[in-house]
Structures are given as C-alpha cells and as structure tokens.
Amino acid sequence: MVGSGSPLPAFYGEQALGDSEDGNPTRNFLDLFHHRLQRLMLPIWKKYRYRASFESGALDPFSAQLFALIGLGGEEIRRAQELNWKRLLPYLGLLSLRAHSAALIEAVLRYYFKHAELTIEQCIERRVEILDEQRNRLGLANSMLGEDLVLGDHVRDRSGKFRIHIRELDWQRFHEFLPIGFGYQPLCALVRFTLRDPLDYDIRLVLRQEEIRELRIGEQNACRLGWTSWLGREKADGVVTLGSKTH
Numbered sequence: 001m002v003g004s005g006s007p008l009p010a011f012y013g014e015q016a017l018g019d020s021e022d023g024n025p026t027r028n029f030l031d032l033f034h035h036r037l038q039r040l041m042l043p044i045w046k047k048y049r050y051r052a053s054f055e056s057g058a059l060d061p062f063s064a065q066l067f068a069l070i071g072l073g074g075e076e077i078r079r080a081q082e083l084n085w086k087r088l089l090p091y092l093g094l095l096s097l098r099a100h101s102a103a104l105i106e107a108v109l110r111y112y113f114k115h116a117e118l119t120i121e122q123c124i125e126r127r128v129e130i131l132d133e134q135r136n137r138l139g140l141a142n143s144m145l146g147e148d149l150v151l152g153d154h155v156r157d158r159s160g161k162f163r164i165h166i167r168e169l170d171w172q173r174f175h176e177f178l179p180i181g182f183g184y185q186p187l188c189a190l191v192r193f194t195l196r197d198p199l200d201y202d203i204r205l206v207l208r209q210e211e212i213r214e215l216r217i218g219e220q221n222a223c224r225l226g227w228t229s230w231l232g233r234e235k236a237d238g239v240v241t242l243g244s245k246t247h
Helices: 011-017 025-047 063-070 085-095 100-111 171-176 184-192
Strands: 118-121 126-129 154-157 163-169 200-207 238-243
Touching: 011 025, 063 085, 085 100, 100 118, 100 184, 163 171, 171 200, 184 200
Parallel strands: 163 200
Antiparallel strands: 118 163, 126 154, 200 238
8 A cells, every 4th residue: 555556645655654652543544454455465366366276186166166067066976986086177168068079088088097099989880689679570569661670689780889999008007997907997987977878888908019928827927818818929919808887
C-alpha cells in the first residue's frame, strides 16, 4: 500500500514513513490491508497454476476434480492398487470423451508403460460361437433365408476383436508383460478402463532376436515352456500371444 508502486496518493506514503511517540496510526491502518492481501496473494497465484497446487500422489483438490471427469471422483476408487492413476493425468481430457478411438487407447497405453513400440491392430478375425437360441432349426426358428439363417454353430467375425502388439522387448521387460509379471495385470486393467465397447482382444509380445535364449533341460534353464521357450534359437521368432483378462 506504500512505496513507489502504491496506488494511493504520495502523502499517505509520507505519513506511513514517519514515527512518533504514539506510533504511526496511518501505517497501522494500512497494515490491516497489507495482512489481508498477503494472505490472499499466494492462493491467487496458485489458483491457475496447477503445477504449484499439485500434491504428490495427485492428492490435491484440483486433481480430484480432474479425476471426476473420467469417473474416478471417489478417493476409494483411486486407491485401487491395479493402476497408478496419476499417470493418466495428461490424458484426462481425452479420456473424458464419450468415444475412445484405437489411436487414443494406443497413446494412453504407450505413455503409461513408457514403451514406444506398442501398437493396436484392429479388426482381428475370430471365431464366435452362436448362442443356442439363435441357431438354425428348420421349421422351428431362425430358418428364413437371407435374414436369420446361419449354417453351423460358429461364425467368423472381424468386428469384435483387436490385438495389442508390444515389440522390441528385452528379456526383463518381456517377463513383465507375461501373466506372471507385474505389468500384465495393469495392462489388462487399463484396457478395460479405456474401452467403451465390450470388445475382445489379445496381447502379442515380441522379444528381440538377440534376447532369445537357448532352451536347455535342467535346473539352470531360464526359459518357461510356452512363454519363453523356442526350439532352435536361430530360427525362433520370439513371439508369444496371450489371451486377455476381461474380468
């Protein structure tokens, strides 16, 4: 309130600088406003600076409001150990959209797991079993040609499945995404969270060629049958396809 930048007339500043035996009433009066402004200055400065108000673990009130945009407003929900929810903060705006594209899910997975060689392949062919009540029964049900007649008890479908490719993995990172690793459960949980439609999917892991190890019989064998074991190291492709965890 005083000084060269004060909006008050100059004589108020002169009075505030003076001293007397009875004190300085002008300065004491202006200090009432000083104290209030100083208390408000920091909250005003922090209000529109998220980095300044952010608390470790995204425990600040503004982060809670952001999480509410994607259905994570409850603190109990965010305490779930499956995912580190604060990693999703940069994508909260996109995740709050009604529709989630394959490109968005791919970007979220790539950012969360810090792996550039993660892509999504759409329209994977699968074999779907026809429900018993939808199967053809001549003369009884589902037998109208061109409308509801289907031969057999299975059909091929390309509209209900996609595949997650995770390539260029070293030996350690490859094991992280196996069902026995600590990355498989978070991966499935994040896919379930980002999906808007009940789609099926699988996960294809690709180990680097130089990381493939020889299969040896004995206690010193580092390979696991079906996951990290291939006959013939030179011709091995290092590819493993895992089923999804949908529940």
